[in-house]
Amino acid sequence: MKxxxxxxxxxxxxxxxxxxxxxxxxxxxxxxxRKITGPRAAILEILRQHPHPLTNxxxxxxxxxxxxxxxxIYRAMHLLEEMGMVKRFDFGDGTARFELVGExxxxxxxxxxxxxxxxxxxxxxxxxxxIESRIAAxxxxxxxxxxxxxxxxxxxxx
Amino acid sequence: MKxxxxxxxxxxxxxxxxxxxxxxxxxxxxxxxRKITGPRAAILEILRQHPHPLTNxxxxxxxxxxxxxxxxIYRAMHLLEEMGMVKRFDFGDGTARFELVGExxxxxxxxxxxxxxxxxxxxxxxxxxxIESRIAAxxxxxxxxxxxxxxxxxxxxx
DNA sequence: ATTAAGATGCAAACGATTTGCATTTAAAAT
DNA sequence: ATTTTAAATGCAAATCGTTTGCATCTTAAT
Ligand SMILES: [Mn+2]
Ligand SMILES: [Mn+2]
Ligand SMILES: [Zn+2]
Ligand SMILES: [Zn+2]
Numbered sequence: 001m002k003x004x005x006x007x008x009x010x011x012x013x014x015x016x017x018x019x020x021x022x023x024x025x026x027x028x029x030x031x032x033x034r035k036i037t038g039p040r041a042a043i044l045e046i047l048r049q050h051p052h053p054l055t056n057x058x059x060x061x062x063x064x065x066x067x068x069x070x071x072x073i074y075r076a077m078h079l080l081e082e083m084g085m086v087k088r089f090d091f092g093d094g095t096a097r098f099e100l101v102g103e104x105x106x107x108x109x110x111x112x113x114x115x116x117x118x119x120x121x122x123x124x125x126x127x128x129x130x131i132e133s134r135i136a137a138x139x140x141x142x143x144x145x146x147x148x149x150x151x152x153x154x155x156x157x158x
Numbered sequence: 159m160k161x162x163x164x165x166x167x168x169x170x171x172x173x174x175x176x177x178x179x180x181x182x183x184x185x186x187x188x189x190x191x192r193k194i195t196g197p198r199a200a201i202l203e204i205l206r207q208h209p210h211p212l213t214n215x216x217x218x219x220x221x222x223x224x225x226x227x228x229x230x231i232y233r234a235m236h237l238l239e240e241m242g243m244v245k246r247f248d249f250g251d252g253t254a255r256f257e258l259v260g261e262x263x264x265x266x267x268x269x270x271x272x273x274x275x276x277x278x279x280x281x282x283x284x285x286x287x288x289i290e291s292r293i294a295a296x297x298x299x300x301x302x303x304x305x306x307x308x309x310x311x312x313x314x315x316x
Numbered sequence: 317a318t319t320a321a322g323a324t325g326c327a328a329a330c331g332a333t334t335t336g337c338a339t340t341t342a343a344a345a346t
Numbered sequence: 347a348t349t350t351t352a353a354a355t356g357c358a359a360a361t362c363g364t365t366t367g368c369a370t371c372t373t374a375a376t
Contacts, residue, residue: 035322035373056363069325074364076323092248092305094332095363112297121297127306131283136310139270139279144310147250148285152294152302193342193353214332227356232333234354252363253332323372330365340355346348 019048020102025085028103032083039068043076044100052120053089053097053111091149108145114154123150177206178260183243186261190241197226201234202258210278211247211255211269249307266303272312281308 025044026036034040046062047054054062056073077098080086086098087107101107112121127146136144183202184194192198204220205212212220214231235256238244244256245265259265270279285304294302 072324090250112299123293125289125293127285135281135283140313141270141310142316144308146306146308148304148306150302150304152299155298158300230355
């Protein structure tokens with residue numbers, strides 16, 4: 001039995017940031033009859049080790065020797081997004097960012113971004129669903145969701 | 159005396175949507191030593207009569223006979239944004255949208271957008287400042303604000 | 317080993333936005 | 347009213363993130 005000694009139980013964040021097993025990731029691809037290719041494995045590996053959203057260019061740069069074409073990354077991110085394996089985020093700078101999403105998790109969460117140095121903090125809080133429901137009802141809308149990001153100056157940059 | 163009979167007092171929205179006088183708008187430009195030009199007058203006039211954010215292309219299309227060049231609109235929107243006369247919004251479709259802002263108003267507010275027909279509803283509610291303060295404090299950030307937009311299916315499209 | 321659907325690389329195409337530069341113009345100065 | 351000049355415009359070319367057509371490859375099933 002491992003870890004028999006007292007140990008702080010790891011806090012499971014609502015948006016699961018515990019790294020996913022590579023096998024679980026490739027398994028999800030196989031289930032959908034998609035191929036496990038070099039580029040895809042490399043992309044998933046990079047996403048796996050980053051706790052914050054990455055741009056396609058950042059993913060591309062993170063690959064040692066241009067393991068694949070940038071267009072391939074764009075295509076892969078679309079596929080992964082459709083499959084619900086990654087979530088797309090928009091920090092308002094005209095560049096999409098992607099984060100790996102845990103199995104069964106829809107990935108909905110928010111960030112606090114430093115407008116000086118671009119540091120990113122993962123945020124647990126969400127827009128109060130009671131208020132959102134009220135907004136939806138008041139306007140006759142259904143399936144209402146939201147995009148929400150926070151911006152400010154981080155401790156380092158103040 | 160007009161309207162002597164019982165009448166519902168018009169609800170003043172937090173983000174002033176009462177149309178601004180053209181003279182007030184041009185006055186703000188003059189104060190900053192900017193010129194009142196044909197294109198700028200046309201742009202302000204169009205923004206004045208639209209309660210929802212407009213894209214630059216929509217503003218351009220709203221001008222009868224190509225009263226000005228699209229690049230001029232882009233430049234004007236940057237100027238107006240810097241001057242705090244318009245607020246930029248991002249609905250996540252890669253196209254900026256602008257809305258006229260009342261004098262003294264910072265224009266901060268949110269929208270509910272139909273993902274089927276793109277109908278836009280102006281929203282009064284805002285992210286609870288108490289929670290935002292807690293998020294800022296918990297992470298040592300200052301000057302924290304947020305971008306927030308709601309998405310759903312409007313009554314027509316359901 | 318064969319095969320076919322799926323994936324990739326590459327370059328061209330795209331749409332929104334920005335920019336350089338010659339020309340025009342609003343508004344201040346005379 | 348005329349002159350003057352900083353500011354603004356038009357136009358075309360450039361930029362940037364993203365998408366796409368197509369020939370070529372590769373995964374994974376047969
Ligand atoms: Mn995140
Ligand atoms: Mn609005
Ligand atoms: Zn949320
Ligand atoms: Zn708000």
